[in-house]
Amino acid sequence: MNVGPLGIGAAALPSAIPAQRCPVSSGQLITACRLAWEQRGRLVALWATDDRDRERGFCLRVLLRDADGLTVLEHTLPYANALYPDLSGIFPVANRMQRAAFDLAGVQCDADDQRPWAWQAAWPIDRFPLQRDFEASPKWEPGEEEYPFVRVTGDGVHEIPVGPVHAGIIEPGHFRFQVVGEKVLRLEERLGYVHKGIEKRFESLPILDGARLAGRVSGDSTVAYAWAYAQALESMVELAVPPRAAWLRALCLERERLANHLGDLGYLGNDGGFAFGLAQFSRLKEDVLRRNREAFGHRLLMDVVVPGGIARDLDSRAAATMREQCVSLEREIRILRDIYDEHAGLQDRFMTCGRVAPELALQLGLTGFAARASGIAEDLRTDFPSTPYDALAVRICGHRDGDVAARVSVRFDEALESLRLIGAILDALPEGDCAVSFPEPPAFRLALGCVEGWRGPVTIALEGGPKGTIHRCHPHDPSWQNWPVLEHAVIGNIVPDFPLINKSFNLSYSGHDL
Amino acid sequence: MLHVLRQIAKTGIKTEKPPTPADDMRTAARLQDDILRIVGRALTIRQVDAGSCNGCELEIHALANPYYNIEGLGVRFVASPRHADMLLVTGPVSKHMAIALKRTYDATPDPKLVVAVGDCGCTGGIFGESYASLGRVANVIPVDVEVPGCPPTPTALLQGILAALKKNP
Numbered sequence: 001m002n003v004g005p006l007g008i009g010a011a012a013l014p015s016a017i018p019a020q021r022c023p024v025s026s027g028q029l030i031t032a033c034r035l036a037w038e039q040r041g042r043l044v045a046l047w048a049t050d051d052r053d054r055e056r057g058f059c060l061r062v063l064l065r066d067a068d069g070l071t072v073l074e075h076t077l078p079y080a081n082a083l084y085p086d087l088s089g090i091f092p093v094a095n096r097m098q099r100a101a102f103d104l105a106g107v108q109c110d111a112d113d114q115r116p117w118a119w120q121a122a123w124p125i126d127r128f129p130l131q132r133d134f135e136a137s138p139k140w141e142p143g144e145e146e147y148p149f150v151r152v153t154g155d156g157v158h159e160i161p162v163g164p165v166h167a168g169i170i171e172p173g174h175f176r177f178q179v180v181g182e183k184v185l186r187l188e189e190r191l192g193y194v195h196k197g198i199e200k201r202f203e204s205l206p207i208l209d210g211a212r213l214a215g216r217v218s219g220d221s222t223v224a225y226a227w228a229y230a231q232a233l234e235s236m237v238e239l240a241v242p243p244r245a246a247w248l249r250a251l252c253l254e255r256e257r258l259a260n261h262l263g264d265l266g267y268l269g270n271d272g273g274f275a276f277g278l279a280q281f282s283r284l285k286e287d288v289l290r291r292n293r294e295a296f297g298h299r300l301l302m303d304v305v306v307p308g309g310i311a312r313d314l315d316s317r318a319a320a321t322m323r324e325q326c327v328s329l330e331r332e333i334r335i336l337r338d339i340y341d342e343h344a345g346l347q348d349r350f351m352t353c354g355r356v357a358p359e360l361a362l363q364l365g366l367t368g369f370a371a372r373a374s375g376i377a378e379d380l381r382t383d384f385p386s387t388p389y390d391a392l393a394v395r396i397c398g399h400r401d402g403d404v405a406a407r408v409s410v411r412f413d414e415a416l417e418s419l420r421l422i423g424a425i426l427d428a429l430p431e432g433d434c435a436v437s438f439p440e441p442p443a444f445r446l447a448l449g450c451v452e453g454w455r456g457p458v459t460i461a462l463e464g465g466p467k468g469t470i471h472r473c474h475p476h477d478p479s480w481q482n483w484p485v486l487e488h489a490v491i492g493n494i495v496p497d498f499p500l501i502n503k504s505f506n507l508s509y510s511g512h513d514l
Numbered sequence: 515m516l517h518v519l520r521q522i523a524k525t526g527i528k529t530e531k532p533p534t535p536a537d538d539m540r541t542a543a544r545l546q547d548d549i550l551r552i553v554g555r556a557l558t559i560r561q562v563d564a565g566s567c568n569g570c571e572l573e574i575h576a577l578a579n580p581y582y583n584i585e586g587l588g589v590r591f592v593a594s595p596r597h598a599d600m601l602l603v604t605g606p607v608s609k610h611m612a613i614a615l616k617r618t619y620d621a622t623p624d625p626k627l628v629v630a631v632g633d634c635g636c637t638g639g640i641f642g643e644s645y646a647s648l649g650r651v652a653n654v655i656p657v658d659v660e661v662p663g664c665p666p667t668p669t670a671l672l673q674g675i676l677a678a679l680k681k682n683p
C-alpha cells in the first residue's frame with residue numbers, strides 16, 4: 001500500500017513477504033484504513049503492546065494486507081485510556097479484535113460496543129494481563145458473567161443456547177440461536193472459553209523456545225504456526241534456512257492441509273447423514289498421520305519446524321513410502337469424490353446451504369479456503385510465494401457459490417493439489433543440511449511471519465526483548481476473520497443444518513481465544 | 515449406490531488387518547475383554563475440552579476410525595454427561611471453563627471415571643498455571659488416570675481408558 005500521498009512515512013519491516021511499518025496519528029489511522037479499504041485491502045490483525053517499560057506508552061498495531069504486501073500501522077498512545085478511533089465502521093472484523101485488545105492490554109477505542117470479548121470474569125475487569133505491572137492473584141476465583149446477547153422478540157420467536165460444552169468431540173464455545181420454528185433468525189457467538197493466556201505465556205519464554213508454544217496455539221495448524229513463528233524469527237536476524245529445510249517445511253504444511261481436509265470431508269459426509277464418508281475419509285486421514293509419524297516422529301508434525309530449519313531430516317525410505325502413498329491416495333480421493341458428487345441426498349444437504357455470497361465475503365473480510373469458495377482468489381502461496389512455492393506453481397482453487405457444496409468442492413481440490421505438491425516436493429527435494437544454528441536475536445525489533453495454513457493465513461508478530469527474551473508475541477488465526485461470517489452464513493437456514501455449516505468452515509476456538 | 519457398495523467391498527475390514535504396529539490391536543483386544551468383564555455391557559464416554567489446543571481432540575477423533583474402531587469395541591462417545599460412565603478431559607483447564615467442567619462432572623452418574631488426557635491435562639503442560647489457566651485437570655475435579663503425550667496417540671488413549679477401568683472394578 002502506498003501511504004506516501006497521505007503524508008505518512010514508511011520503513012521496511014523484517015518479513016518473508018513485502019512489509020512496511022508506518023507510524024500514524026489517530027486521524028491518519030482512519031484515513032489509512034479507509035484508503036486500504038478502497039483499494040481492496042483487508043484488515044489482518046489488530047493488537048496492542050504495553051511499551052511503558054521503554055517509556056513509550058502503549059502501541060496499537062493494525063496489520064493490513066493488499067496486493068503490495070503487508071502494512072503495519074503503529075499508533076502510539078501516551079496512556080492506556082487515551083481512546084483510539086473505532087475501525088469497525090471500515091472493517092467490521094475489527095470489532096472483536098478491538099474488544100479483546102481492551103480486555104487484555106487495556107487499550108480502548110471509542111466504539112459503541114464495549115462488551116468484553118476475551119474476558120469472562122476470570123480476573124478483575126479493571127486489570128489487564130498484558131500490562132507489564134499485571135500480577136495474577138491466587139485469590140481470583142473463576143466467575144460468571146452476564147453477557148448481553150442481542151435478543152430477537154416477536155410471535156413464536158424463541159432462543160436456543162448451546163454450549164460451552166458441545167455435544168460432540170469439539171472445542172468449547174457458546175452459540176445463542178434466535179429461531180422461529182426451525183428457521184434461524186440470528187446466531188450470536190460468545191467465544192473466549194479456552195482463553196489460557198497464550199500471549200502472556202510467550203513473554204515468560206526464551207525467544208527460541210517460543211516456537212514450541214506457537215505450535216500449540218491451534219493443534220490442527222501446528223505446522224503453519226511453527227513455520228510462521230520461525231519465519232518471523234529468521235526475518236528478525238536475517239537468517240536464510242537451508243533449501244532442504246524450506247522444502248521439508250512445505251512438505252509438512254501440505255501434509256497438514258491434506259490431513260485436515262480429509263478429516264473434515266469425512267465429517268461433512270457424516271453430518272449430511274452419510275456415515276460411509278466418515279469411515280472412508282477417517283481411514284485415509286489415519287494413513288496420512290501414520291506416514292507422518294514414520295517420517296518425522298509425530299503424527300500431527302508438532303515441533304518438526306524449528307527456528308533455523310527442521311528438527312528431523314527425511315530419510316530416503318520414508319520419502320519413497322510417502323511418494324507411493326500419493327498415488328494410492330489420489331486414486332481413493334477421486335473415487336470418493338465421485339461418490340459424494342453423485343449422492344443426491346448428500347448434495348441436497350450441501351447445495352445452497354450456509355451460503356456466503358462473494359460480496360458479503362469481501363465486506364466481512366472472509367479469508368482462507370472459505371474465502372476462495374466465495375470467489376475471493378487469495379492464497380499466500382500464489383500471491384507471495386516463498387521457497388519452495390515459487391518453484392512449484394501452486395494452483396489456486398476456487399468456487400463462486402459460497403455454500404457448503406462450494407467449500408466441500410474447494411476442500412477436494414485443495415486436498416488433491418496438496419497431494420500433487422507433496423509429490424513434486426519429494427521429486428525435487430534438494431540435498432544438504434536441514435538446519436543451521438541460530439544467533440541471539442536483537443531486542444525490540446518487530447518482525448512478521450505469515451504462512452497459508454489449511455484454514456487460511458496464520459500470522460505471527462514477534463518482538464524480542466533483551467537477552468533472548470520475548471517482549472511481545474501476537475499470534476493471529478484466520479478464525480478471527482471467519483467466526484463473524486459464520487453468524488451470517490446460518491441466517492435463514494434451519495437449525496439442523498448448523499452443524500453442517502459449522503463443519504464446512506471448521507474454525508479454531510483455541511487459535512482465536514488464545 | 516453401486517459405487518458405495520463397491521468401495522465398501524474393496525476397502526474390506528480394516529480393523530482386522532491393521533497395516534502398522536500389531537500393538538494397536540493387542541491393546542484393543544485386551545480392552546474389549548476388560549470392558550465385557552468389568553462394565554458388563556458397554557462403556558460410554560463424554561469428552562470435555564476444558565482448554566486444549568485441539569491437538570488431543572484430533573487424536574480422540576482418530577479412535578473412531580476403522581483402524582481403532584472404538585465403537586466396535588463397545589465404547590461409545592455420548593452427547594450428555596448424564597449418559598456417561600467416563601469423562602475424557604483435555605486441558606489445561608482454562609479458568610473460563612472451570613465452572614462448566616465442574617458442572618459436567620456433577621452431572622455424571624457413578625462410576626464417574628475421569629481420564630485426564632495429554633501433557634496439559636496431566637501437568638498443565640506448556641501453558642502451566644496462570645491468571646487464565648488452572649493447569650492440570652486434577653486441580654479442578656478428581657482424576658482416575660492420566661494419559662500423557664502431546665498429544666497422546668490413539669493407542670495410548672486406549673491404554674488409558676483401560677487403566678481407568680482396571681482401577682475401578
